[in-house]
Amino acid sequence: MAHDQHNYLNHQKGIWSWLTTLDHKRIGIMYFVAIMSFFFLGGVFALLVRAELFTPGKTLFSADVYNRMMTYHGAIMVFMVIVPGIPAIFGNFVLPIMIGAKDVAFPRLNLMSWYMLMIGAAITGSTLFMQNVDTGWTFYTPYSSIKTGLGVIPMVLGVFIIGFSSILTGLNFIVTTHKLRAPGMTMNRIPLMVWALYSTAILQVLATPVLAITLLLLIAEKTLGVGIFDPQLGGDPVLFQHFFWFYSHPAVYIMILPAMGVISELVATFSRKTIFGYTAIAYSSLAIAGVSFLVWGHHMFVSGQSEFAGILFSFITMLVGVPTAIKLFNWIATMYKGSIRMDSPMLFALGFMFLFTIGGLTGVYLASTGMDVHFHDTYFVVAHFHYVMVGGTLMALMGALIYWFPKVTGKLYNDTIGRISWVFIFSGFNVTFFPQFILGNMGMPRRYYDYLPTFTELNQMSTFGSWLIGTGFLVGLFGVILALLKGKEAGMNPFGGKTLEWTIPSPPPHENFEKTPVLTGGPYEYR
Amino acid sequence: MNWFSFIPATSFMPVPATKESGDVDNLYIFLLVSGLISFIILIGGMVIFIFKYRRKTEDQKSAYITHNTLAEFLWSFIPFVIMMVIFAWGWDVFHDLRKVGEKGDVEVHVTARQWAWTFKYANGIEINSPTGDKLEPNLPDSTLLKPETVVVPLGKTIRFVLTSDDVLHSFYVPAFRNKMDAVPGRRTTFTFTPIEKGDFTVFCTEYCGTKHSNMMATIRVVDSEQFAAWQAAEIGKKAGAADAGPAQRGEALFKGSLGCSGCHSIDGSRIVGPSFKGLYGNKRDFADGSSVVADDAYIKQSILVPTAKVVAGFPPAMSSFQGRIKEEEIKDIIEFIKTLK
Numbered sequence: 001m002a003h004d005q006h007n008y009l010n011h012q013k014g015i016w017s018w019l020t021t022l023d024h025k026r027i028g029i030m031y032f033v034a035i036m037s038f039f040f041l042g043g044v045f046a047l048l049v050r051a052e053l054f055t056p057g058k059t060l061f062s063a064d065v066y067n068r069m070m071t072y073h074g075a076i077m078v079f080m081v082i083v084p085g086i087p088a089i090f091g092n093f094v095l096p097i098m099i100g101a102k103d104v105a106f107p108r109l110n111l112m113s114w115y116m117l118m119i120g121a122a123i124t125g126s127t128l129f130m131q132n133v134d135t136g137w138t139f140y141t142p143y144s145s146i147k148t149g150l151g152v153i154p155m156v157l158g159v160f161i162i163g164f165s166s167i168l169t170g171l172n173f174i175v176t177t178h179k180l181r182a183p184g185m186t187m188n189r190i191p192l193m194v195w196a197l198y199s200t201a202i203l204q205v206l207a208t209p210v211l212a213i214t215l216l217l218l219i220a221e222k223t224l225g226v227g228i229f230d231p232q233l234g235g236d237p238v239l240f241q242h243f244f245w246f247y248s249h250p251a252v253y254i255m256i257l258p259a260m261g262v263i264s265e266l267v268a269t270f271s272r273k274t275i276f277g278y279t280a281i282a283y284s285s286l287a288i289a290g291v292s293f294l295v296w297g298h299h300m301f302v303s304g305q306s307e308f309a310g311i312l313f314s315f316i317t318m319l320v321g322v323p324t325a326i327k328l329f330n331w332i333a334t335m336y337k338g339s340i341r342m343d344s345p346m347l348f349a350l351g352f353m354f355l356f357t358i359g360g361l362t363g364v365y366l367a368s369t370g371m372d373v374h375f376h377d378t379y380f381v382v383a384h385f386h387y388v389m390v391g392g393t394l395m396a397l398m399g400a401l402i403y404w405f406p407k408v409t410g411k412l413y414n415d416t417i418g419r420i421s422w423v424f425i426f427s428g429f430n431v432t433f434f435p436q437f438i439l440g441n442m443g444m445p446r447r448y449y450d451y452l453p454t455f456t457e458l459n460q461m462s463t464f465g466s467w468l469i470g471t472g473f474l475v476g477l478f479g480v481i482l483a484l485l486k487g488k489e490a491g492m493n494p495f496g497g498k499t500l501e502w503t504i505p506s507p508p509p510h511e512n513f514e515k516t517p518v519l520t521g522g523p524y525e526y527r
Numbered sequence: 528m529n530w531f532s533f534i535p536a537t538s539f540m541p542v543p544a545t546k547e548s549g550d551v552d553n554l555y556i557f558l559l560v561s562g563l564i565s566f567i568i569l570i571g572g573m574v575i576f577i578f579k580y581r582r583k584t585e586d587q588k589s590a591y592i593t594h595n596t597l598a599e600f601l602w603s604f605i606p607f608v609i610m611m612v613i614f615a616w617g618w619d620v621f622h623d624l625r626k627v628g629e630k631g632d633v634e635v636h637v638t639a640r641q642w643a644w645t646f647k648y649a650n651g652i653e654i655n656s657p658t659g660d661k662l663e664p665n666l667p668d669s670t671l672l673k674p675e676t677v678v679v680p681l682g683k684t685i686r687f688v689l690t691s692d693d694v695l696h697s698f699y700v701p702a703f704r705n706k707m708d709a710v711p712g713r714r715t716t717f718t719f720t721p722i723e724k725g726d727f728t729v730f731c732t733e734y735c736g737t738k739h740s741n742m743m744a745t746i747r748v749v750d751s752e753q754f755a756a757w758q759a760a761e762i763g764k765k766a767g768a769a770d771a772g773p774a775q776r777g778e779a780l781f782k783g784s785l786g787c788s789g790c791h792s793i794d795g796s797r798i799v800g801p802s803f804k805g806l807y808g809n810k811r812d813f814a815d816g817s818s819v820v821a822d823d824a825y826i827k828q829s830i831l832v833p834t835a836k837v838v839a840g841f842p843p844a845m846s847s848f849q850g851r852i853k854e855e856e857i858k859d860i861i862e863f864i865k866t867l868k
Contacts (some may be wrong), residue, residue, distance in 0.1 A: 057668030063737045136734050142711060143694040147641070147736060147844060231712030232846070237695060238710060272582070273589040277599055302697060302706050304715045307625050311618050318610040322603055328569055329602040335576040337590035342577065350573065357569050361562040368613050370620025371554055374704040377697060377732035441539040443701025445732040448740040450670045452728075527591050 007410070011510040022107035025508065028093030029408065030114055035089060036477075038080040038121065043470065045073035050432075050466040053459050056451050063449040067134035070447060074137030079159050080121055082393050083251060086258035087204075088117070088169060090400045091197045093408060095173060097501040098191045100182025100519070102511045105175040109168050116165035124158030127151045136447060138248075141229035141240040145221045153222060156215045163208045163215075166254075170204030173197055182500075184519030191499045191523040192268075192281050196261025199285035203250045203257075203292065211247035214240065238303055245296035253292045255389050256356075257285055259396030260327055263349050266399050267331045269497045270346035271338030274524040277330040284323035291320050301372045310369050317367040324360055328353065343495065344418025348399030351426045355391030359384060362437065377447075380440020383433045391429050398425065398476060405480075406494050410507045411487025417479035424472030432465030499523050541702040544723040544748065550620050551704040557616070561609060624705050626718040631686025633679060637717075639689065639696035639709035642738035643786045644729065646677045646687075652761040654744075655783040670738070674728065674745040680754035681724055687717040693846050697733035700746060708733055721748040737799065738789070777863025780856055787860075790845070793867050800845060801838045807865045812839045826861050 008025045018026060052059050052066050061069070092110065096103055104110050127133050133151040135144040144152050177198045181190065190198075218240070220226050227233025229240045268275045275281065297305060297313030331353060340346070362384040366372045375381060398421070405413040435458040444455045451459065493502040500517055501508070543549050580589075636647040646654040654677050679685045689698055691709040698717050699706040707717040731742035749757065768779055781787045790799035811825070812818045814837040819825055828835055830852060833845035 055668070057670060059668070063670065063740070067734075067737065067739075134736070140695060140734070143735060146846070147694055149842060231710075237712070271580070271589065272587075274591060274593060276592060277594045280594070280599055301621075303708050304710045304713055307622065307627055310621065314617060314621075315614055318614045321610050322607050325606040326599070326603055329599075332569060332572050332576065333592075333595075333598070335573065335580060337592065338576070338580045339582040339587040339589040340577060340580050341582045350577070353573060354570055357566055361565060364562065364610065364613060365555075365558050368554065368558070368617030370551055370617040370624060371558060372617075373621065373624055373706050374551055374555075374701070376706055377699075438539050443541055443699070443728075443730065445699065445730045445740075447734040450740045452671070526589055 005505060006509060007505065007507040008510045009409075009507050020111075022103070022111055023510065024092050024096050024104050024107065024110060025408070027110050027114055028089055028091075031084070031088040031092060031117075034114070034118065034121070035081055035085055038076055042073055042076035042081055043473065045069050045076065047466055047470055049073055050463040052449070053451075054463045055460075056453055056456055058450075064132065064134065066449045067136075067447075068132050071133055071136050072128065075124065075155070075159070077390075078137050078251075078255075079162050080117070080124070082255045082389055083166060084117060084162075084169070085255075085393060085397055086262060086400060087173070087197055087200055087254075088113075089397075090193075090262070090404060091169070091173060091200075091258065094404060094501055095194055095197055096176060096180065097504065097508065097512050098194050098499050098523075099177065099180060099185055100500050100513065100517045101176060101180035102513070104172050105179055106172050109172055113165045113168040113172070116161055116168065120158045120161030120163075120165060122158070123154050123161065127155045127158075130154065138244060139215075139218060139240075140237075140244075141218065141221070141235075142231065142237050145218060145230050146232070150222070153219055156218055160212050160215045163212045166204045167208045170201035170208075173201040174205065177201075182517050182519055188279065188282075189519055189522050192264035192275060192278070192285075193258075193261035193499075195282040195285050196257045196264070199289040200254050200257045202286075203254050203289050207247045207250035207254070207293070210243060211251075214243035214247065217243075238300070238305065241300055241303055242296065245299045246293075249296040249299065250289075250292045252385075252389070253288055255393050257288065259352065259393045260285065262396040262400045262403075263331060263352050265497075265499065266345050266349035266403060267334050268524045268526075269403075269495050270343060270349070271335050271340050272496060272526050273334055273338035274522070274526050275330070276333035276336070277326075278522065278524070280326055281330050284326045287323040288320060291316060291323075295320060298367055298372070301369055302376050314367055314369045314372075318364075321360070321364060321367070328357060328360070341495075343402075344413075344415050344422055345399045345403040345495070347419060347422045347426075348395045348402070351422060352392055352395040352399065354426075355387050355395060355429060359387030359389075359391060363388065374443075375440055377445055378440040379436040379444045379446055382446045383436035383440060386433045386436075387429075391433070395425070398422070401476070401480075403495065404501075405483060406490030407501055407506045407508070409484060409487070410490055411483050412490045412494060413483045413487065414479055417475060417482065421472050421476040421479060424468050424475060426472075428465050428468030428470075428472055430465070431468060432462050435459075435461045435465075498525060540704075541727075542723060542725075543704065544702040544721055544725065544727055545705070546720040546722055547620075547624050548702065548704040550623060554613075554616050554620050558613065561613075565606075624718075626684075626686075626716075629684070629686070629718060631718060632683035633685045635677070635679075635685070635687050637687045637689045637698065637709070638692055639698070639731070639735075639742075640692040640786055641694065641736050641789065642731070642742040643789055644698075644742070644744045645784055645786070646744070648758075650758065650762065651765065652758060653765075653784055654761075655786065670741055672741050672743065674743040676726070676745045676747045678747045678749055678754060678757045679721060680751045681721055681748050683751075684718060684720050689715045689717055692851070694735050695733045696731045696735050696742065699730045699732040700727050701730070702727040706732060724748050724750065773859045773862040774866050775863075776856075777859035777861070780860055781863055785848070785852065785856075785860075799841075801841055803864050804867050806867065807861075811836070813837055814839050814841075814843075823861055826864060827857050830857055830860070 008023055048069050052061055130151050132149055133155045217228050221228050227235040229235045229237050295317045297309055298317045301310045402413045402418045439458050490506045543552055634649055638645040689709040691711040696709040703719050707715050727746045729744040792798050792802040795802045795804040806821050810818050811821050830848045834843045837843045
């Protein structure tokens with residue numbers, strides 16, 4: 001029985017033991033609670049934004065209120081949910097266990113990262129009660145630096161601090177992966193989830209400082225009047241976009257690579273089959289991470305940058321498509337001649353593949369210069385990145401939640417509730433975002449408070465879909481509460497996983513392993 | 528002409544109204560068809576495997592396949608080739624849309640500002656998109672403005688030279704499949720050759736603040752004779768306007784090229800900035816606690832250095848009109864404001 005066992009949950013007691021914990025598993029749970037609260041807030045803003053767009057003209061709010069909600073929805077979801085999401089929650093929990101370590105390399109730094117996310121989130125959140133921030137999550141200059149209120153400064157400062165949380169977590173994961181692997185666990189034997197987290201960590205460490213500097217420059221311009229981005233002061237407004245996307249394009253992969261790691265685990269476990277093309281999946285993560293630094297200009301095809309720059313960025317962007325396609329092919333090949341069990345985590349993995357394929361293919365449209373000119377900054381783009389980031393990352397997040405829930409808590413998540421949640425989320429996504437591709441075709445620009453009457457029906461369909469998604473996540477939350485209160489005992493390995501976390505009790509003991517495991521083979525040896 | 532025109536794939540796209548837009552649609556159809564095929568291969572494979580290899584017994588074994596070099600080479604190389612085709616095709620279409628350095632038969636200078644477009648023709652004709660009081664009819668809650676019309680001739684190459692007075696804006700005409708940012712301190716161009724007559728909507732696609740979604744204009748494509756007649760009529764109107772009194776000229780500036788009415792009402796209602804109703808000769812209270820009676824000097828200063836005296840309760844949001852307004856124009860505006868009792 002779990003309560004008799006000595007595990008990380010009953011190792012110490014009281015709220016203070018949680019707030020000062022150095023245990024990577026407890027920190028993972030603290031991230032889960034925090035990030036899910038942000039997710040709830042960002043989701044409420046999403047529902048309000050969609051509600052406003054239910055009819056053309058004023059439906060519920062004024063244009064100023066709408067622009068602020070749109071900004072908070074984007075900023076919260078990007079900086080506080082999807083970027084830290086999978087690495088901070090599940091990376092923290094499973095990465096050390098998967099490589100046979102007792103903890104991450106720097107446990108104190110790990111706790112500090114959590115506090116930095118909290119402080120950053122508090123500063124960003126405080127702007128809700130201060131001056132309005134209506135820049136959109138991209139903070140484009142000169143609008144952000146000269147036209148809008150001073151609330152941009154704390155907003156951006158909060159994001160700056162959250163960025164440091166991200167850098168420190170990345171640093172911790174890189175060192176952990178290099179230094180703390182169990183004997184026999186070569187780099188070619190680490191689970192693909194770890195490869196994905198490792199590639200993500202490299203991006204976090206290298207790209208995030210650029211965002212940090214950019215945001216500091218923006219604050220300097222706004223407070224001291226230094227001409228960096230504002231042309232009236234001799235600055236260059238397009239420079240901001242170069243800086244911003246030099247971070248934010250790699251950030252797209254910070255969001256999606258961990259999700260791809262989760263999918264590799266789910267597909268192998270629920271197909272009960274060794275992963276197809278381990279090295280291809282592992283190294284394609286690194287390839288995506290590397291190339292993603294050289295593609296930022298594809299956000300700027302119509303910004304006034306030179307035609308040649310546009311062509312070069314288009315070319316390099318096309319190259320990212322190849323390792324992405326390789327991953328999809330490998331997952332599907334893993335299912336070939338497998339023994340597939342369709343539990344709810346697997347449903348989320350399949351949902352990920354479905355949505356991510358649509359997101360990826362429409363990404364090719366936008367990478368192609370001649371086509372992007374029409375679709376740039378329209379609802380086509382909104383649909384595309386929601387398919388990739390939301391459809392991709394959040395499907396993986398739900399899959400990961402149900403998959404590792406028994407390991408984390410020792411209780412089983414009710415599979416029927418998982419399936420009901422999946423049906424709502426998956427169908428809701430398509431009802432919400434597919435019409436937006438068509439709206440983009442018709443030419444509806446993004447970030448619009450009001451629109452022409454011809455766009456009405458598709459917007460209503462989209463708003464209706466958003467309610468389905470909302471319902472799906474509420475069902476998912478209900479499942480968590482129900483499992484915590486009445487979940488069945490999970491046992492050590494309910495899904496038949498082969499990676500190391502399934503070789504220890506659920507919930508794991510304080511220092512993970514009774515004795516250090518020794519590896520003699522790869523991670524997915526289903527023979 | 529559309530390639531694969533038997534597929535109604537572009538049915539959601541607006542009518543392709545320029546020479547260049549047909550090429551974009553061809554590329555679009557290729558992307559749609561190749562994307563659909565890729566989707567069917569990937570997701571179709573996935574769905575088949577789900578059913579075919581479903582676990583039937585708890586001890587069911589799976590095959591042990593670690594990799595297959597030929598398959599992996601093919602599924603890396605084929606997407607690579609397809610993407611290179613899409614890249615090269617996109618480049619070709621893009622080059623045609625941009626027409627870098629090419630002069631137009633008709634040149635129009637377009638200035639974007641929060642939240643209006645100004646179009647200036649070489650012969651002095653000036654069209655200003657709406658700035659305040661022209662609500663789109665038939666929609667009670669709409670905040671959209673009835674777009675002003677810019678006229679261009681059919682079959683000629685038209686070049687718009689874009690710039691912005693304040694923040695980033697983006698000039699987008701869906702029916703032309705073309706879009707270009709208007710960047711403060713920079714000039715960018717938007718070149719097209721219309722092949723369809725009719726009215727085409729211009730949107731702003733770069734988020735630019737509160738009224739981003741109202742920032743519209745209409746481009747009307749007419750044949751050459753109608754274009755010449757329109758130009759003659761506009762020049763006549765302009766001559767008529769020059770004979771008007773200073774207050775009328777001021778009113779035209781207020782509602783037109785300077786776009787004051789985008790932020791300031793004349794009926795006492797609050798928009799972005801304070802209303803000008805009853806401004807002249809009355810006391811103004813400022814954010815710093817001081818106050819002054821509004822006279823010529825105050826109004827002139829507010830136009831040239833708007834942040835010097837900020838009216839209490841309003842943000843210091845206005846940018847300076849220094850260099851954009853002539854001395855006589857300031858006088859005309861003051862005369863107009865005097866009439867707003």
